[in-house]
Structures are given as C-alpha cells and as structure tokens.
Amino acid sequence: MIKFKNSEITPENIYKNRRSFIKSIGLGAGSLAISTIPFVNKSLASGGDKLTSYKDITTYNNYYEFGTSKSDPYRNSKTFKTTPWEISIEGEVEKPIKLSMEEISEMFVSEERIYRLRCVEGWSMVIPWMGFSLSELLSKVNPTNKAKFVEFESVYDPEQMKGQRYPVLNWPYNEGLRIDEAMHPLTTVVTGLYGKKLPNQNGAPLRIFIPWKYGFKSAKAIVKIKFVQKMPTSSWMWASPREYGFYSNVNPNVNHPRWSQATERIIGEGVWAPRVKTLMFNGYGDEVASLYTGMDLKKYF
Amino acid sequence: MQKYLKPSVFILSTIPFLVILYKIFLNKLGPEPVKEITHFTGEWTLIFLCLTLSMSPLKRLTNLSVWVSFRRTLGLFVFFYATLHLLTYVGLDYRFDWQPILDDVVKKKYIFIGFAAWLLLIPLAITSSKKMVKLLKNNWRKLHRLVYIIAIFGSLHYIWLSKTIFFKPLIYFIIIIVLLAFRIKIKNRNVNYG
Numbered sequence: 200m201i202k203f204k205n206s207e208i209t210p211e212n213i214y215k216n217r218r219s220f221i222k223s224i225g226l227g228a229g230s231l232a233i234s235t236i237p238f239v240n241k242s243l244a245s246g247g248d249k250l251t252s253y254k255d256i257t258t259y260n261n262y263y264e265f266g267t268s269k270s271d272p273y274r275n276s277k278t279f280k281t282t283p284w285e286i287s288i289e290g291e292v293e294k295p296i297k298l299s300m301e302e303i304s305e306m307f308v309s310e311e312r313i314y315r316l317r318c319v320e321g322w323s324m325v326i327p328w329m330g331f332s333l334s335e336l337l338s339k340v341n342p343t344n345k346a347k348f349v350e351f352e353s354v355y356d357p358e359q360m361k362g363q364r365y366p367v368l369n370w371p372y373n374e375g376l377r378i379d380e381a382m383h384p385l386t387t388v389v390t391g392l393y394g395k396k397l398p399n400q401n402g403a404p405l406r407i408f409i410p411w412k413y414g415f416k417s418a419k420a421i422v423k424i425k426f427v428q429k430m431p432t433s434s435w436m437w438a439s440p441r442e443y444g445f446y447s448n449v450n451p452n453v454n455h456p457r458w459s460q461a462t463e464r465i466i467g468e469g470v471w472a473p474r475v476k477t478l479m480f481n482g483y484g485d486e487v488a489s490l491y492t493g494m495d496l497k498k499y500f
Numbered sequence: 501m502q503k504y505l506k507p508s509v510f511i512l513s514t515i516p517f518l519v520i521l522y523k524i525f526l527n528k529l530g531p532e533p534v535k536e537i538t539h540f541t542g543e544w545t546l547i548f549l550c551l552t553l554s555m556s557p558l559k560r561l562t563n564l565s566v567w568v569s570f571r572r573t574l575g576l577f578v579f580f581y582a583t584l585h586l587l588t589y590v591g592l593d594y595r596f597d598w599q600p601i602l603d604d605v606v607k608k609k610y611i612f613i614g615f616a617a618w619l620l621l622i623p624l625a626i627t628s629s630k631k632m633v634k635l636l637k638n639n640w641r642k643l644h645r646l647v648y649i650i651a652i653f654g655s656l657h658y659i660w661l662s663k664t665i666f667f668k669p670l671i672y673f674i675i676i677i678v679l680l681a682f683r684i685k686i687k688n689r690n691v692n693y694g
Binding site for chain 2: 255258322
C-alpha cells in the first residue's frame with residue numbers, strides 16, 4: 200500500500216495513463232494485486248464509467264460557505280487557510296480526543312477510492328478520491344453505549360468564508376449519520392483527489408464522503424465529530440424538512456419535490472448527452488442495502 | 501429615425517438567442533450545459549416579460565408614445581424565449597420522454613405554474629397581430645391582461661425552483677410587482693387607460 204503524501208502530485212494525464220495501464224494488464228490477479236481500492240463500483244471496474252475531469256471536479260461545486268453559485272467555491276476559496284487544523288472527536292465517548300491534520304496523516308494511510316458522487320440536484324460525477332474509512336478514525340475513541348448517531352460539524356469562519364455572512368443555511372454546516380452508517384467501510388474520510396492534496400473548494404483539509412447518499416450528506420472542512428444519542432438535525436433538514444430527510448440515500452423511487460431523482464446528468468458529457476438512470480443507493484446496494492433492512496425508505500427518505 | 505427604432509428593437513432582442521447558439525456550438529457552457537441553456541432561456545423570458553410590462557409605464561413617465569409601439573415585438577420575444585425554455589426542458593433534457601415530464605407537471609408546483617404560464621402565452625401570441633386587435637376590439641384588451649397573471653406565474657416559477665431564498669428570483673418578483681402596481685394606480689386615475 201502506498202502512503203499518500205500531500206506533496207505527492209500526479210498530473211491528470213499521467214494519472215489517467217497509469218489507470219489505463221493498470222486496466223490493460225488485464226482482468227486477472229495482476230490487477231487485483233495492484234489495486235488497493237476495496238470498494239470500486241462494479242460498473243467502474245468493468246470500464247463503464249469514466250472519471251470526471253479534474254477541472255470539472257474542482258470548478259463545479261456546491262459549497263455554500265463560499266457562495267451559492269457553482270463557480271463560487273473555486274473562486275472564493277483560494278486563500279482559505281487550512282493550517283493549522285484540528286479535529287475534535289467528542290460527545291458520548293470514553294476518551295474525547297483532538298487530532299491535528301499532521302497527526303491524522305501520520306496515523307492513517309490514504310488510498311485511492313473511486314466513487315460516484317450523485318448530487319440531489321440530479322447530476323453526477325466519478326471522482327478518484329484519496330482517503331480512508333471513517334471507522335478507522337472513529338475507532339480511536341470508544342463510544343459509550345448511549346451513542347447512537349454521529350454528528351459532523353464543519354468549520355465556521357465568516358471572515359474567510361463569505362457565504363457564511365448570509366443566513367442561507369444555519370451555520371456551521373451540520374450533518375449526521377447513524378453509527379452503523381458511519382462505521383461502514385464505504386464511509387470515507389477524504390484527504391485528497393486525483394492523487395493530489397484536497398483542494399479547498401472540495402472541502403480541504405478533510406471531509407467525509409458517503410457514496411450511497413446525496414452529496415450534501417458528505418460534509419466538508421470538518422472540525423468536530425460528535426457521538427450523540429439523538430438523531431441530529433442537519434443544516435438542510437433545518438432549511439427544509441419536507442425536502443431533505445436525515446437519511447438522504449440515493450433513491451430513484453423517491454422524488455425530491457423539485458427534482459426527479461429517477462435520472463441524472465453526467466457532468467462533462469456535453470450538451471447532446473442524454474440523462475442516465477439513477478441507481479438505488481447510487482449503485483452501492485450490494486454493500487449497503489442491508490443497513491436498511493425492513494425500513495420504509497419512502498418514509499425515512 | 502422613428503422608422504429604425506422598431507427594427508432595432510427586434511435585432512437587439514435576438515442577441516440573447518445568438519449568444520446561446522454561440523455558446524452551444526463553441527462549447528462554452530461549462531460542466532452542465534443543458535442546465536445552463538435552461539436557466540439562460542428562462543431568465544431571458546423573465547427579462548423580456550419585465551421589458552414588455554415596462555412600456556406603458558415608460559410612456560406615462562416620459563410622455564412619449566413610441567414606447568408602446570415596441571410592446572408587440574417584446575411580447576412576442578417573451579413567447580419565443582419561453583418556448584425555447586420549454587423545448588430545452590422537454591426536448592434536450594428529457595428527450596420527449598413524456599412519463600417523467602407529466603410527473604413533473606403534476607407533482608412539482610414550479611413546473612406546473614411555469615407550464616401554465618407558457619400555455620397562457622399562446623392566445624396572446626396568436627392574437628398579437630394588428631388584424632386581431634381590430635377584430636377582437638375591447639375583448640383584445642381584456643384578453644391581453646392575462647400577461648399580468650403570466651408575469652406573476654413566471655416569477656413564482658423562479659422563486660419556487662430556488663433551493664433556499666435567493667436574491668435574484670426575489671428581485672424579479674419585486675420588479676414585476678412594482679410594474680403591476682403601476683397599473684393599478686393608472687387605472688384609478690384614468691379609466692380609459694389599458
């Protein structure tokens with residue numbers, strides 16, 4: 200396993216060539232040995248989806264802390280300071296801890312994880328993240344038996360984040376997961392993308408990514424992770440409980456009041472490309488459907 | 501001078517259309533081009549709607565009747581951009597796949613009201629000619645008051661599709677309300693004024 204360093208920079212073209220080289224080795228054991236990616240989407244493995252360009256991933260973002268238009272985060276996050284950075288893990292735990300970004304990159308090995316990102320607005324990307332399972336980080340604290348949910352709090356800094364000067368959402372941005380969702384190996388702590396350090400507009404220095412949920416569940420620039428007893432009310436649930444539920448699993452059968460969720464547009468495919476069908480749990484059903492056995496997903500949307 | 505004004509308004513009104521064509525064929529629309537086209541044509545529909553509604557207040561404010569002579573051209577461009585907007589959504593985005601489109605119209609209030617606004621534009625576009633004005637007489641005036649409803653529908657369509665309360669949809673809403681309020685005043689003072 201290759202340890203990912205922030206200084207390590209791979210240009211996109213080399214990056215893609217390397218990937219096609221890995222693919223060209225074949226479908227045998229060779230590719231398995233090289234691949235350190237445990238949960239690559241099956242359609243990806245068979246070459247169905249192609250990576251979204253670095254440019255699109257880093258210039259087309261929903262990150263309201265830096266402004267509400269898609270190009271705002273790229274423009275307004277350039278001078279955002281991510282050092283020093285500390286993350287506090289607290290709440291219903293035996294030993295709350297605080298970790299600096301340096302400590303985190305010492306303790307955990309980031310690996311390439313290619314996941315599909317499905318935005319609630321009906322578009323999608325395929326992103327080669329760098330990161331590790333959140334469960335590894337959470338295992339550093341022992342939650343008490345009262346802990347049922349995990350709450351994520353993003354940074355609050357209206358000086359640097361001009362979007363936070365307006366009450367678009369109730370700042371700081373807040374998200375949450377059930378403990379079993381948070382501990383699921385697909386739930387990733389992201390530290391980079393395309394083999395590079397995570398750009399500010401994508402949630403630097405550290406964000407989470409939950410591939411089977413709509414993008415807004417994956418909170419950016421996290422400063423606090425808190426184990427709690429009660430289901431947290433996320434920022435979007437505050438803004439519009441009718442439109443945004445706690446679970447927000449990608450589900451083509453449950454429509455958002457303003458967007459059909461049955462289909463999606465793939466970013467970068469151009470003006471003449473058709474929509475494609477959205478998959479249940481964003482295509483990760485085999486891995487995560489068991490988390491929701493017996494639950495009415497229309498009710499718990 | 502006078503005789504060049506109307507053709508100039510026509511030519512100026514085609515500029516947004518030429519801009520979007522240029523952007524489509526030179527690939528200048530960014531990562532989500534279809535959405536860009538939808539938003540672009542939608543916003544220009546609202547702009548032309550505001551312009552159309554500004555003509556009689558302008559006539560009153562400036563005492564120049566030339567303003568109202570642009571109304572027909574501007575109004576027809578409202579219909580033109582609204583139709584492009586609808587076609588982008590129905591054709592380019594959903595590929596005439598009627599099932600999800602019908603679902604949208606029935607289930608989503610912003611699509612329902614937007615579609616209703618477009619339907620209401622049709623009789624106005626059909627009866628826009630001078631011949632029709634003469635033929636329908638007083639009824640023409642009554643019929644064309646539909647534009648007030650269309651304007652309110654159009655601005656609500658924009659407000660309801662926005663994710664949280666944003667600045668721009670509200671600005672259009674306020675402009676439209678002001679333009680409509682102007683008419684209430686006019687009517688109270690002068691009954692003969694349409």
